[in-house]
Amino acid sequence: MTPGARTQAAIEILDQVIEAARGGGAAADTLIARYFAARRYAGSKDRRAVRELVYAAIRRAGEVPERGRAAMVGLARDDSAVAAMFDGSPHGPAPIAADEPAAKAGTAPAWIGKRFKASGIDAAEAAALVERAPLDLRVNLLKCADPATLFGDLGAERLADLPQALRLPSGTSIEASEAFRDGLVEVQDAGSQVVTLAAKAAPGVTVIDLCAGAGGKSLALAAMMANAGVVLATDTDRGRLSRLPPRAERAGASIIETRLLNPNAEAEALADWRDRADVVLIDAPCSGTGTWRRNPEARWRLTPTRIERLVDTQRRLLGIAAPLVRPGGALVYIVCSLLDEEGAGQIDRFLVDHPGWGVEEPIAQGRPRGQGKRLTPLHDATDGFFVARLIRAC
Structure with a gap:
């Protein structure tokens, strides 16, 4: 897929995510999986790139965007590399008009923001809620007495106040690992x-x-x-x-x-x-x-x-x-x-x-x-x- 085609795919998925959010439909992960299940030609790099675009646009928009394109245009306003993908190429999105509406950046819908403030959650605390999370594991002490022996090659970090926990970089996949299959670890924040x-x-x-x-x-x-x-x-x-x-x-x-x-x-x-x-x-x-x-x-x-x-x-x-x-x-x-x-x-x-x-x-x-x-x-x-x-x- 070309960069433009990836961006158009992200827009189409975002349209589905927005519709699902309004109507109580499937989660974004499920919709992304369904989208690519019908498009076998997309390689793993394409799927990963599109997923990154989708989630970057979701994290940026506090209020529900009107459409997927508005969400992606908002992201393009902040990132010139994304803006360059609106090039009108085959399978890509049309160029962005100077006065084209874009989703506003924000942490949460305004009504939730008011409830956060009443609950002692300030702007910095709220902003951290939409940052990317690491992958946390709970080492199963019924089967593994020494967490230090696990996932060192993947950069696993021990947490000082939680000795049975390991932290790995966001996006790390461990489901196919022997330790996961054998019940030595569970994914748990x-x-x-x-x-x-x-x-x-x-x-x-x-x-x-x-x-x-x-x-x-x-x-x-x-x-x-x-x-x-x-x-x-x-x-x-x-x-x-x-x-x-x-x-x-x-x-x-x-x-x-x-x-x-x-x-x-x-x-x-x-x-x-x-x-x-x-x-x-x-x-x-x-x-x-x-x-x-x-x-x-x-x-x-x-x-x-x-x-x-x-x-x-x-x-x-x-x-x-x-x-x-x-x-x-x-x-x-x-x-x-x-x-x-x-x-x-x-x-x-x-x-x-x-x-x-x-x-x-x-x-x-x-x-x-x-x-x-x-x-x-x-x-x-x-x-x-x-x-x-x-x-x-x-």
């Missing part, structure tokens, strides 16, 4: 690893991972517990939860049990676990504002109504989790959001609604936010998270 430490899981304890999804945190908990005790992983999404058993087998995590729950009937399905768990961990569904480094188009999908629904879901999950905790046990609440209504505000309301519960510092890392801790890309070089650790009275 360092921030996700840090907030899981708030469970303070030790060998022999009983933990419920209430919103386990595909089980990233369940696997980390099993390793923290040295494969001794019980991790009950539950979710209402059959497809995501079904991915956990093969992952657990690959990782050698034999203490994980799974239980599929029916939406809005979770409490009934977990009645036999009342007052039994040493720890209940809620990695709650949220706006994902802390993960924009990896999913920058996600900020185009948010609406105030969607956040209201998520806040209601989070509150309901906290209510389901509380009776499952044994007296003296802990409830760990996690969201990959930097909005107070999903984080510190939820905990404030929980403590009002549940007299007798207290709080403990959940993790050493991060900065205090309300009754919990917050991690951000700018301050902690991780995805953004809020985490709190609540203690049930004996």
Whole structure:
């Protein structure tokens, strides 16, 4: 593909991404894969170059652009090399007119920006949310006792306050590596690893991972517990939860049990676990504002109504989790959001609604936010998270 053809391909993909963002369609990664599945003539360098253009345009535009061309023209206004690709060549985009509309540069839609400000996220913190993220790995200590032996040839970096973590440059592929195939490592952001430490899981304890999804945190908990005790992983999404058993087998995590729950009937399905768990961990569904480094188009999908629904879901999950905790046990609440209504505000309301519960510092890392801790890309070089650790009275 010529440079112009690559740029035109990026414009066409951006049109699809914008339409999907407005209508709740597929993610950008999926749309890129589909685009090239129908265009086998494009080589690996072409695909990589087009992908880079697409994501550069997405990261640059805070508001949803009108069209893919406007997003790419905005990028061209900032980069003369991109502007040169609008050359009118065969299969390439037409030259840019002097008065042609371009997507405005920004970090987030204006309404989200106001909520960030109210939640203590300044312009510099917000800008870091759309920078490219590195590839973080969690070394599975059930199978590998020495992380230093892994991926040194790829420039792996040890993280001082997270000895089981490795950091590799953005774009590194490790899925075909022997270490990944053998379950020695899992892809998991360092921030996700840090907030899981708030469970303070030790060998022999009983933990419920209430919103386990595909089980990233369940696997980390099993390793923290040295494969001794019980991790009950539950979710209402059959497809995501079904991915956990093969992952657990690959990782050698034999203490994980799974239980599929029916939406809005979770409490009934977990009645036999009342007052039994040493720890209940809620990695709650949220706006994902802390993960924009990896999913920058996600900020185009948010609406105030969607956040209201998520806040209601989070509150309901906290209510389901509380009776499952044994007296003296802990409830760990996690969201990959930097909005107070999903984080510190939820905990404030929980403590009002549940007299007798207290709080403990959940993790050493991060900065205090309300009754919990917050991690951000700018301050902690991780995805953004809020985490709190609540203690049930004996």
